[in-house]
Amino acid sequence: MDEETLDKQTAESIRTSLVTWFRENCRELPWRELDDPYAVWVSEVMLQQTQVATVIDYFNRWMEAFPTLQDLADAELDDVLGLWAGLGYYRRARMLHEASQSLRETGMPTTHAELLEVKGIGAYTAGAISSIAFGIAVPAVDGNVKRVVARLFALEDVWTSKGEGKVWEIAEELVDPESPGDFNEGMMELGATICRPKNPKCLLCPVRESCQAFALGTPETYPEPKPRKKPKKQTTRVVAHRRDDEVYVVRAEDGGLLGGLWGFPSSDAQSEDAPSDPVGEVVHVFSHIRMTYELHESSETPEFPQMEGRWVPIRDLGDLPMSVAMKKVAALLSMG
DNA sequence: AACTCGGGGTC
């Protein structure tokens, strides 16, 4: 970091103001009351691209089902995904499960470098766990921190690799060596509650006096918005197979969209002829796909030879995981 | 550097 951007006195002022503010104003969140590196890990993975308010209930249910790393390692994937269903980005749950099994003997890594080697733990999450659970003075830069740093130093570019690198450099100089966890949580808490994307509450901000964007009078204009692409339109044909009075679902192949979750057997609607006239459609928007599910019904049971545990009546799904998208499709059936 | 991975809160 060059000193024209950040002098030592400014840095010290920001960190003491921020840490003091955080300790007086932090929200009571379930993972803040446990003092458990495993709980910090679980919460940080759930919080990837997911808002705090959404995570709270999932976190409590998860910790009740899998209180320790060993409990998670012993769990079945279906139970793991079942507790994750609705959170999205299901690979997070699969990687958490796998990682818990590879760490069964050693327990949680306690250094930044070791944490970075764990599947599903990247630069942000390694920084968060290191600082919050182990008191290691490393930065943790998420979307909130990018926005806060961008405004403090009037940076427009935080989304290119160059701009992101700059934010990490600043965060590294800024992080409080005495209380890195409170500092990093404070930056994120500030971004979530005060330094919001729109309508920031600058009059309540503890670091307002150090904020260049506030001084310029246009805090909202920093940083530049992340470039986004429109979700591509795509159609998937799904089939509700009926036998007797039951509708059957299957488990989607791992790896792809909604992999590992249960739902109607699907095929690309591009080339082949439809098996029947569709009985309904639902649209579900993913981050990168605007998907139209075209529902067909069939009384044929072509794949039923492999009945052992593979085809399950939707009525008997129980706690098996089904995505929100497939639940939308299922809702079509009951509307008749 | 671009792409793949969900779903929901909020304006």
Next chain:
DNA sequence: GACCCAGAGTT
């Protein structure tokens, strides 16, 4: 609708 969320892995 648009925008964003305590991102990571793969290509």
